[in-house]
Amino acid sequence: MTTEERMWTARLRNRATRALPPDQLLPDRQPAYVASWIYVFGVATLAALLVVLVSGGILALEGPQWYHGSPQGHFVNSLHLWSVELFFFTMVIHLWGKFFMAAWRGHRAMTWVTGAIAFLGSIGTAFxxxxxxxxxxxxWISTQAKDGLNSVGVGAWFNVLNYGQMLLFHVVLFPLVLGFLVIWHVLLVRRRGVVPPFADEAAAATPVPQAPQGEEVAS
Amino acid sequence: MSMTTRERRSAVLGVITLLTVVLAVVFGSPDKHAISLAEWARNAPNDFVTTAVAELDGSSGTATYGAPYVNDPTAGQKLGPLPLQRFGGVREPVDTAQDFVIGPLSTVTSDPALRSALARYQGASDDQRKAWTGAYADALGKAPDNDPAKVATGDYGPVPLLAGRLLDLARSGGLDGQLLSSGGFYQTDYAKPLLFIADGTYLEDQARAEHLGGDQWGMMNETGGYPGQAWLWLYTFWYQIPPFSSSDNADALVWALMMVLSLALVLLPFIPGLRSIPRATRVYRLIWREHYRTNR
Amino acid sequence: MDQPGTYLHWGVIQISVANLIVIGLMLLVFVLALVLPFPGRRR
Structure with missing residues (x-):
């Protein structure tokens, strides 16, 4: 074993490079079938998440008293709200698009699974x-939501009435988990690539009662 | 003109950032101020007194809640035969009479009438206390507007005075601090003031006026005219229909159902039938129409 | 938007106009994303 092979950094780098060659990690070209606006919504979701993180970071920098007390704070609060609305807006369209492409085909199930868990995790983080x-x-939301969490016995651990705990959940714990899921999801997309179209013959061989749009291109 | 992948990513980030700024500038964000115990006591004194007596009587929502606040083996939601709520244990114990009423009043030392009323109440037997609080709660319920000033005469012991003094304490703003600072100097746990305020109807009345009630699809709504958490539509939907809308275990049932549905979403690629919907609906032919046109 | 919201009712459904607009826009944008030609790829 050479010195380099023994070093964990070198081994990690080699493994990472094998799993995700640079041109695959940060591709500058996409397959020809990637030609629809629907493909924009994954990137748009990431972009909205970035705006969420930056606006949330500014809120964290100034602290909880700031976002009610000052017009500047309230404006950043507004940025944070609308970036979250856009985040969910784009993420749901992304989800619909990937569903109708059956984007889990070809060893891509884990990409779907991580994305779906990230979606559910986003709901918890927004909450x-x-x-x-x-x-x-x-x-109002905390006194209502406590009943849901208490009804299944987790209300003392996920204690929505404890402001301090919820603040830490929201700015540290949940973003950390969500960040991990999103990175995993994106790396899987890079590794497995974008899902290819259904094979044409198979599609034509499956007659569907209602005439779908795009029927005229079926061979 | 064709953009590179990198240029396209930058353009998308630019559009999203710009949209965020425009929406924030044009619409702002909701910020209905929090209700303090002082505001509640000033604006709805009758509701405050009624709630305080219920806390003393042990008949309030919190006093009869079960886990995790109160030890009551008969209380709490169940999922079928499973008392999930009770499984969690009483980990955030609350003694509504002591924590919300007697404790805060005990800190007021400059009021001889209050001192003797407290001494009389605390010196009485449990049955006697229950008789006083029960009788006063009933009388308040029957009084016009639940107004303590219009309550019929009866044997309520020191209870009316205790409730009246708690109202004074709350109006002065003193109770807000007291319910929060029960443990030490630094505090971040608002469980006690929130549970107390939620036992009244003042908070709920305001919420219902904003369409935030559970049976008003409240979870996906927001104060004012703002969009809310539209992504909670399915979760809040179940609360609107039977059997959930009429069940005492609605929260547990809806939670369980949403867990199953969430799992189905996550595991969709492995569920026969559901995973075939995309192929059957053929929306994909629209997405990849260029590909099918050129590769015919 | 700080004025009280407007709500629509159809039977069991109650929805704020604001939420309805958001959901309507989502569906519209989704359909447009499927239908509109993507620039720069046409051969």
Whole structure:
């Protein structure tokens, strides 16, 4: 064994390079069938997430009292809200698109699974965000949501009435988990590539009662 | 003109950022201020007193909640035969009479009438206390507007005075601090003031006026005219229909159902039937129409 | 948008106009993404 082979950094680098060659990790070309606006929504979701993280970072920098007390704080609060709305908007369209492409085909099931868990995790993260606004919404949502969490016995651990705990969930714990899922999801997309179209013959061999759009191109 | 992948990514980021800024500038964001106990006591004193007496009586929502606040083996939601709520244990114990009423009043030392009322209440037997609080709760319920000033005469012991003094304490803003600072100097747990305020109807009335009630699809709504958490549509939908809308175990049932549905979403690629929908609907022929046209 | 929201009712369904617009836009954008030609790929 050479010195280089013994070093964990070198081994990790070699493994990573084998799994994800640079041109696959950061591709500058996509297959020819990637020619639809629907493909934009994955990137759009990531872009919205970036705006969520940056606006959330500014809120964290100034602290909870700031986003109600000052017009600047309230504006950043607005940026954070609308970036979250756009995040879900684009993510749901991305999900619909991937569903109708059956994008889990060809050893891509894990890509779907990580994406779906990230979607559910985003709902939880957004939920804790509503709890830490420290306004009427937070009061009402926390006193309502406690019943759901308590009904299945987890309310003492996921304690929505504990502002401190929810703030830490929202700015540290959940983003960490979500960030990990998103990176895993994107790396899987890079590794496995974009799902190819259904084989044409198979599609033509499966007659469907209603005439779908695009029927005229079926061979 | 064709963009490279990198240029396209930058363009998308630019569009999303611009959209965020425009939406934030044009619409802003909702920020209905939080309700303090002081505001509640000032704006709805009758509701406050009624709630305080229920806390003392042990008949409030929190006092009869079960786990994780109160030890009551008969309380709590079940999933079929499974008392999931009770399985969690009483990990955030709350004694509504002591924590919400007696404790805060005990800190007021400059009021001789209050001191003797507290001494009389605490010196009485459990049965006597229950008789006083029960009778006063009933009388308040029958009084016009639940107004303590219009309650019929009866044997309520020191309870009316205790409730009245708690109202004074709350109006002054003192109760807000007291319910929060029960454990030490630094506090981040709002469980007690939130549970107390949620036992009244003032908070709920305001929420219902904003369409935030559970039976108003409230989970996906927002104060004012803002869009809310539209992505919760399915979760909040179940609460609107039987058997959930009329079940005492609605939360547990809906939770369980959503767990199953979420699992189905995650594991969709492995579920026969569901995973064949994309091929059957043939929406993909639209997405890849260029490909099918050129590779015919 | 700080004015009270407008709500629509159809039987069991209650929805705010704001949420309806968001959901409607999502469906519209989805359909447009499927239908509109993607630039720069046409051969």
């Amino acid at each position: 804790t965000g509503y709890l830490v606004q420290s306004n009427f919404d937070s009061q």
